[in-house]
Amino acid sequence: MTPAAPTPLALIAELTHRCPLHCVYCSNPLELGRRADELSTEVWSRVFREAAEAGVLQVDFTGGEPLTRPDLVDLVRAARGTGLYVSLITSGLPLDEARLDELVQAGLDHIQLSFQGAREESANEISGTKAHAHKLRVLDWLKRRRVALTLNFVIHRSNIDQLEEMLALGESSCAGRIEFANVQYYGWAFANRENLLPTRDQLDRSVELLKRAEERLRGKIHVEFVVPDYYAKYPKACMGGWGQKLMLITPNGDALPCHAAQIIPDLHFDNLKDRSLREIWEKSEAFEKFRGEEWMPEPCKSCDRRARDFGGCRCQAFLLAGDAASTDPVCCLAPQRFKVDAILAGLNGPAAESFVKPSWLYRPSPA
Amino acid sequence: MTPELNCRPRLAVGCRLNEKGQQSRVLHMPERALRLNGPSLEIIERCDGKRTVQEIISELQRLYSKAEPKKVESDILGYLARLHDQNALDFTSDQAYRSTDAK
Numbered sequence: 001m002t003p004a005a006p007t008p009l010a011l012i013a014e015l016t017h018r019c020p021l022h023c024v025y026c027s028n029p030l031e032l033g034r035r036a037d038e039l040s041t042e043v044w045s046r047v048f049r050e051a052a053e054a055g056v057l058q059v060d061f062t063g064g065e066p067l068t069r070p071d072l073v074d075l076v077r078a079a080r081g082t083g084l085y086v087s088l089i090t091s092g093l094p095l096d097e098a099r100l101d102e103l104v105q106a107g108l109d110h111i112q113l114s115f116q117g118a119r120e121e122s123a124n125e126i127s128g129t130k131a132h133a134h135k136l137r138v139l140d141w142l143k144r145r146r147v148a149l150t151l152n153f154v155i156h157r158s159n160i161d162q163l164e165e166m167l168a169l170g171e172s173s174c175a176g177r178i179e180f181a182n183v184q185y186y187g188w189a190f191a192n193r194e195n196l197l198p199t200r201d202q203l204d205r206s207v208e209l210l211k212r213a214e215e216r217l218r219g220k221i222h223v224e225f226v227v228p229d230y231y232a233k234y235p236k237a238c239m240g241g242w243g244q245k246l247m248l249i250t251p252n253g254d255a256l257p258c259h260a261a262q263i264i265p266d267l268h269f270d271n272l273k274d275r276s277l278r279e280i281w282e283k284s285e286a287f288e289k290f291r292g293e294e295w296m297p298e299p300c301k302s303c304d305r306r307a308r309d310f311g312g313c314r315c316q317a318f319l320l321a322g323d324a325a326s327t328d329p330v331c332c333l334a335p336q337r338f339k340v341d342a343i344l345a346g347l348n349g350p351a352a353e354s355f356v357k358p359s360w361l362y363r364p365s366p367a
Numbered sequence: 368m369t370p371e372l373n374c375r376p377r378l379a380v381g382c383r384l385n386e387k388g389q390q391s392r393v394l395h396m397p398e399r400a401l402r403l404n405g406p407s408l409e410i411i412e413r414c415d416g417k418r419t420v421q422e423i424i425s426e427l428q429r430l431y432s433k434a435e436p437k438k439v440e441s442d443i444l445g446y447l448a449r450l451h452d453q454n455a456l457d458f459t460s461d462q463a464y465r466s467t468d469a470k
Contacts, residue, residue, distance in 0.1 A: 009400075057385070057393060057400050083386050085395040110381045110397045148381020148397045176381060176454050177397055219368055219452050 022128030080107030235312025377416030
């Protein structure tokens with residue numbers, strides 16, 4: 001018996017896998033969804049209504065790049081019309097001032113604009129696109145519009161030493177929040193991990209620097225820092241617990257408890273085209289599978305932290321330990337922690353400073 | 368930062384109350400939401416950029432007339448300061464940048 005489902009709080013709407021960028025750490029699955037299979041405006045609008053009725057407070061429009069959907073303004077209006085708080089997670093491409101105005105007028109509450117770094121050349125190398133200069137233009141347009149802004153810098157080994165420059169860029173913008181989010185190792189990032197994971201020295205320096213920035217900017221800009229959890233002692237509370245707070249919907253309508261859940265073998269996902277959001281949230285096999293504590297192995301089952309981190313991330317357990325129902329191997333108490341330690345030892349060994357120029361595996365465009 | 372009694376606090380850009388008639392009232396903020404109980408909702412509903420802090424205090428002292436007025440005042444000032452530190456409130460009525468008149 002699993003306990004009754006709690007109220008879902010947030011919906012992550014992956015509107016499309018299409019994207020003008022080819023970032024080497026993209027969190028999309030290796031097998032990208034096809035344009036022809038994407039949900040229609042009507043189905044998404046129904047999903048937003050059902051989400052608001054189920055108690056969901058906010059929806060994050062993401063992808064891929066949500067701006068590649070020609071109906072994005074309609075989707076924002078539909079979501080906002082149900083009372084949901086609407087965030088757009090975007091690269092800023094393709095966007096012009098007229099469309100930005102339409103989005104704001106349709107009720108967009110918040111934009112999270114991603115940057116691949118503070119220097120044009122290295123940022124463009126990571127995104128496999130000449131995107132950086134356009135993002136700076138978007139920043140400028142946002143100064144003249146009433147919509148909240150978060151700047152999101154995705155951090156990894158080759159840009160973690162640019163944090164000062166990123167902070168300066170953030171402070172010169174109108175952002176109320178700046179996120180420094182270390183890459184998490186799923187999807188394309190898992191494939192490129194060897195070239196992305198920072199060294200311990202780099203990480204220690206960045207934590208110090210951002211702690212000082214956080215204090216200096218308190219009350220003006222909120223600074224958020226996400227560490228790569230391979231270096232953490234305890235796992236992250238992935239998604240606030242499986243099936244506890246969030247539902248992610250893929251471009252074709254599959255409902256997932258977590259971005260990467262499709263990598264877990266033999267897990268069946270229901271589709272929003274066939275069933276209502278509430279029915280899926282409460283009863284679908286995928287959401288029930290790791291909800292609560294019933295599924296937990298030792299050492300999680302008897303651990304004091306089990307209500308705080310929920311045993312960590314199921315997808316990471318599968319990726320690193322080969323078993324989605326095992327303790328997240330980043331946990332210092334996990335039987336498989338030695339695997340993470342081996343990865344870190346290879347990176348932080350005597351040869352660590354002599355990195356060769358990485359050869360990246362770029363994410364392609366979907367069909 | 369404790370607000371001046373004559374400033375007119377208002378919700379910062381990206382922050383808004385959800386609509387009346389929802390199951391529970393919340394203050395939406397970028398990347399988070401704050402559930403509101405009786406007094407916190409009464410305070411935030413009055414952060415409209417028109418009322419001064421002093422007016423908000425007086426109104427709530429009348430509303431909660433059984434409570435010690437000094438306590439009501441210090442609770443409100445503390446709450447407003449917390450919201451400001453979380454970037455949910457602007458204290459200046461003179462918006463040097465990003466005014467409501469902008470698009």
